[in-house]
Amino acid sequence: MSRSRTAILAALALVAGASGTALAVVPGDPGIAAIPCTVDYKVQNQWDTGFTANVTVTNNSAAKTSWSVKWAYAGNQKITSGWNAKITQSGTAVTANNETYNGTLANGGSVSFGFQGSYSGTNAVPTTFTLDGVTCNVDSGTGTPTDPGTPTDPGTPSTRVDNPYAGAKVYVNPEWSAKAAAETGGSRISNQPTGVWLDRIAAINGVNGGMGLRAHLDAALAQKGSGEEVVQLVVYDLPGRDCAALASNGELGPTEIDKYKTQFIDPIAAILADSKYAGLRIVTTIEIDSLPNLVTNTGSRPTATAACDTMKANGNYVKGVGYALNKLGAIPNVYNYIDAGHHGWLGWDDNFAPSAQLFYEAANAEGATVDDVHGFITNTANYSALKENNFTINDSVAGKSVRESKWVDWNRYVDELSYAQAFRTQLVSTGFRSNIGMLIDTSRNGWGGSARPTGPGATTSVDTYVDGGRYDRRIHIGNWCNQSGAGLGERPQAAPAAGIDAYVWMKPPGESDGSSSAIANDEGKGFDRMCDPTYTGNPRNGNNLSGALPNAPLSGHWFSAQFQQLMQNAYPPLS
Numbered sequence: 001m002s003r004s005r006t007a008i009l010a011a012l013a014l015v016a017g018a019s020g021t022a023l024a025v026v027p028g029d030p031g032i033a034a035i036p037c038t039v040d041y042k043v044q045n046q047w048d049t050g051f052t053a054n055v056t057v058t059n060n061s062a063a064k065t066s067w068s069v070k071w072a073y074a075g076n077q078k079i080t081s082g083w084n085a086k087i088t089q090s091g092t093a094v095t096a097n098n099e100t101y102n103g104t105l106a107n108g109g110s111v112s113f114g115f116q117g118s119y120s121g122t123n124a125v126p127t128t129f130t131l132d133g134v135t136c137n138v139d140s141g142t143g144t145p146t147d148p149g150t151p152t153d154p155g156t157p158s159t160r161v162d163n164p165y166a167g168a169k170v171y172v173n174p175e176w177s178a179k180a181a182a183e184t185g186g187s188r189i190s191n192q193p194t195g196v197w198l199d200r201i202a203a204i205n206g207v208n209g210g211m212g213l214r215a216h217l218d219a220a221l222a223q224k225g226s227g228e229e230v231v232q233l234v235v236y237d238l239p240g241r242d243c244a245a246l247a248s249n250g251e252l253g254p255t256e257i258d259k260y261k262t263q264f265i266d267p268i269a270a271i272l273a274d275s276k277y278a279g280l281r282i283v284t285t286i287e288i289d290s291l292p293n294l295v296t297n298t299g300s301r302p303t304a305t306a307a308c309d310t311m312k313a314n315g316n317y318v319k320g321v322g323y324a325l326n327k328l329g330a331i332p333n334v335y336n337y338i339d340a341g342h343h344g345w346l347g348w349d350d351n352f353a354p355s356a357q358l359f360y361e362a363a364n365a366e367g368a369t370v371d372d373v374h375g376f377i378t379n380t381a382n383y384s385a386l387k388e389n390n391f392t393i394n395d396s397v398a399g400k401s402v403r404e405s406k407w408v409d410w411n412r413y414v415d416e417l418s419y420a421q422a423f424r425t426q427l428v429s430t431g432f433r434s435n436i437g438m439l440i441d442t443s444r445n446g447w448g449g450s451a452r453p454t455g456p457g458a459t460t461s462v463d464t465y466v467d468g469g470r471y472d473r474r475i476h477i478g479n480w481c482n483q484s485g486a487g488l489g490e491r492p493q494a495a496p497a498a499g500i501d502a503y504v505w506m507k508p509p510g511e512s513d514g515s516s517s518a519i520a521n522d523e524g525k526g527f528d529r530m531c532d533p534t535y536t537g538n539p540r541n542g543n544n545l546s547g548a549l550p551n552a553p554l555s556g557h558w559f560s561a562q563f564q565q566l567m568q569n570a571y572p573p574l575s
Contacts, residue, residue, distance in 0.1 A: 036061045037136040039069070039129040044114075045270050050080075051123055052270045054114040055096065057105075057131055064105040064132070069096045071126040077119045081267060083205045083212035085113035100209045114214055116267050160374065163437055164281040164335045165494035165502040168228035171196075171220040175211055176508045179558055183510070185567055188574045193492050194443070195232040195285065195506035199556065200251050200523065201263050204271070213268065217277050224280065232506060234285045234380075235328070237264050238320045242289050243307035244297040244540070246526035247481060247514025247555045254307070257316045261323050269327040272334055282334045285439075285506055286324055288380045290317045291362055292341035295355045302539040318358075322365025329372025337439055338363070340376040342384045343419030344477035347411040356423070356430040363432070370432050377439040378420045381507035383474060383483050385445055386490060388415040390456045390469030397465040405466040407477065414470075416440055417497060424499045437501030442489030443509050447471040448571025449487055471571075478541035481513040481531040482549040482562055487569025510563030516552040525554050 040056040057069055069085075073092045085096040102111055129136045170193035180190035196216050198204060206212030211219070213233075220231045239257050241250030252260055272282055294317055297308040311317050321338065328334045338359055340346065346355045363373050378384075393414050395402045403410050413419040420438045428434050457468015473485045490496070490503045514531035529535040533550045537543040552559055567574055 035137055036134045037129075037131040039131075039136045041071075041125055041129070043123065043125065044274055046123060049120065050116065050118050051077075052114065052116045052267075052274075054112060054274070054276075055085075056110055056112045057129075057136070058110040059105045059107060059131065061107065061134070063107050063109075064103070066103040067098050067105050067111070067132060069129060069131055070094065071129045073126060074124045075119060075122055077117050077123060079115045079117045081201075081205055081263075082115035083113060083214040083271070084111075084218075085115075087113070087115055099206065099215075101211065101215070112218070114271070116270060160332065160335060161281070162435060163495060163501045164230055164283055164374075168230045168281055168494070169193075169223065170230045170492060170504075171216070171223060171232065173216065173508070174219060176510075180510060180563070183560060183563055183567075185574075186563070189488065189509070189567070192505055193230075193232065194508040195234045195504070197234040197236060197508075197556065198264075198268065199234070199236045201237065201267075204264070204267050213271050217271070217280065217282075220280055221277070228281060229279075230281045230283055232283045232285070232504060234288065234506060235265075235268065235324055236285075236288055238287050238290050239316045240307060240311045241287075242293070243311050244293045244303070244305050245289070245480075245514075245530065246528035247531050248289070248528075249524055249526045251524035254310050254314060254316065257319055260316075260320050265320075265324050265327050269331065272328065273331050278333055280333060282331075283439075284324075284328055284334060284336050285377050285380060286328075286336055286338045287317075287321050288339040289341075290339065291321060291358050292339070292345055292351075292355060293317075295351055295358060296345065297540075318362045318365050321362040322368040325363060325368035325372040326366055329368065335374040336372055337375045337377045338373060339380050340378050340420075340423060340438075342379040342382045343411065343413040343416055344382075344384050346423070347413040347419050349412065352412070352423070353426060353430075356426045359427065360430045360432065373432060373436065375437040375439065375501055376420075376423070376427065377441065377504070377506065378423070379416050379441045379445060381441065381443075381513065382480060383445050383447075383472065383486050384416045384419075384477070385447055385470070385472040386415060386440065386442055386503075387417050388470055388472070390453060390471075391466055393418075395465070397459050397462040400462040402462060402466060405462045407463070407466045407470060409477075416445065417500070421497070421499050438499055439502050439504050439506070440500060441506045442492075442503045443505035443507045444483075444486045444489065444566060445472075446487035446489035446566075446569065446571035447473055447485070448573055449485070449569035451485060451569075452571060475547040476537075476541045476544040479530070479544070479547040481528065481546060482516075482552045482559065483547050484533075484549050484565075485547075485569060486566060487571055488566045488574070489571065491572075509566050510558055510560070512552045512555055512557050512559040512562065513548075514552065514555045516548065516550050519554055521554055523554065523556075525556075 038058045042054050045052045079089050087096045172193050176194050177190045180186040204213050239252040240254035242248040293308050294312045297303050298312045363370050424438050453469050458464045492504050494502045514528050518527035530546050531548050533548050535546040
């Protein structure tokens with residue numbers, strides 16, 4: 001239940017001033033003065049020291065191409081972050097100006113924005129608001145705000161549908177769609193659904209005038225219509241993020257777990273818990289590349305890094321993932337999927353079961369339980385082929401098993417589908433619920449084009465057999481940055497195979513994995529030599545060339561050359 005004060009005046013006398021002017025009257029009722037603007041200020045969630053609020057402004061005057069809303073607090077409220085408006089505060093005075101995408105406000109039109117704030121003592125609702133200097137009016141209201149982490153009716157896991165993608169549309173991000181459509185030939189895929197990446201605190205409100213989380217959720221409601229709609233979010237800002245790489249390093253230091261909780265996860269949870277969005281099915285991909293690093297890149301392994309050793313020792317990956325699962329899993333319409341690497345990362349015997357055990361530990365940390373986990377996602381932002389049809393793990397050539405080939409290198413899986421299905425079984429045996437589902441990111445694992453093999457390789461040796469027949473044309477399965485020759489994979493679709501909830505494009509095609517050379521930035525992103533086409537490698541890719549495309553921008557930035565390549569090499573091909 002929310003607390004609000006809304007502008008409604010039952011009647012206003014027609015008043016003439018000394019100059020002979022009068023307040024405008026409401027059409028159809030000359031005895032009631034028109035209200036120039038109304039404001040609905042709602043405290044949606046409130047806890048001991050903080051709150052979130054939503055403000056809806058309705059313009060009853062001439063149409064506007066920009067707007068500015070102002071109010072003042074009676075107490076010590078401080079706004080800490082906002083969305084769908086540029087909000088500033090000086091003392092008790094607050095100003096909210098439009099973003100570039102929502103400046104138009106027609107006569108009779110409304111616009112909404114929101115924010116998170118802190119307070120102590122009382123949290124009184126402001127009594128006076130102005131729109132472009134004109135005073136709006138509010139009435140009184142009562143109610144009891146709720147804790148953002150404890151929705152009024154948190155429900156139980158049984159209230160969620162088994163597969164959120166079944167029978168539902170999936171949100172098409174208008175920002176990505178516009179970039180795709182602007183590319184030659186891009187309109188063929190610009191209507192495909194992709195993930196929305198929350199990869200830093202600022203992304204919650206929108207970066208560089210772009211859409212924030214609420215703006216995306218509002219757009220999803222507009223796309224939803226009368227049917228079901230899935231919104232895909234990547235929650236990705238752990239302390240010491242991506243300890244085995246540099247291109248996707250994050251803004252938070254290894255020990256900043258409290259900041260991760262209070263400034264990243266809590267605001268996201270507060271927004272997702274808004275009853276306005278209860279009709280959406282919100283799928284979250286929880287912290288890619290984090291937990292798998294603690295298995296494969298720590299200790300005495302040749303692939304170990306000091307940064308990963310630090311994160312394993314301080315436990316902040318496990319704590320952070322557990323906290324996110326707990327807070328987001330309490331929201332009835334949120335479906336948490338934990339990142340589970342890919343077959344070329346965790347498919348070996350010494351990684352497979354230990355990874356499942358670590359995931360179970362995280363799923364029971366910081367108040368979380370396995371009921372907060374709806375499933376797992378594999379191949380996020382990676383290139384592993386969905387299904388290798390020209391060889392299997394059981395084949396033998398010239399007296400040697402396929403497992404002995406340099407490419408497979410004793411892995412038990414040769415493709416992503418077999419790995420995802422087997423890993424699901426392992427996860428259930430470790431303690432996860434038997435109805436968990438898997439997602440596979442197919443945004444860049446098609447490997448079509450002229451280089452795609454049409455049959456098995458020559459049987460002169462196990463290596464010629466595997467290398468001649470494999471769809472995945474990377475130099476080494478450990479290569480992960482802007483891979484040359486890659487193509488779009490299977491289009492997003494629900495329930496494509498046993499145990500698989502959906503094929504998804506969680507990584508938006510055309511967004512770079514990392515820059516080819518060092519680029520100064522304020523996003524916390526470093527330069528990783530694995531994104532440099534001239535790099536000759538390290539133990540994690542068998543000391544091979546990186547296979548990366550040249551002239552790549554920072555991770556997450558638009559990379560036109562890659563987008564064109566992905567379309568050219570799409571499999572199934574684009575029509």
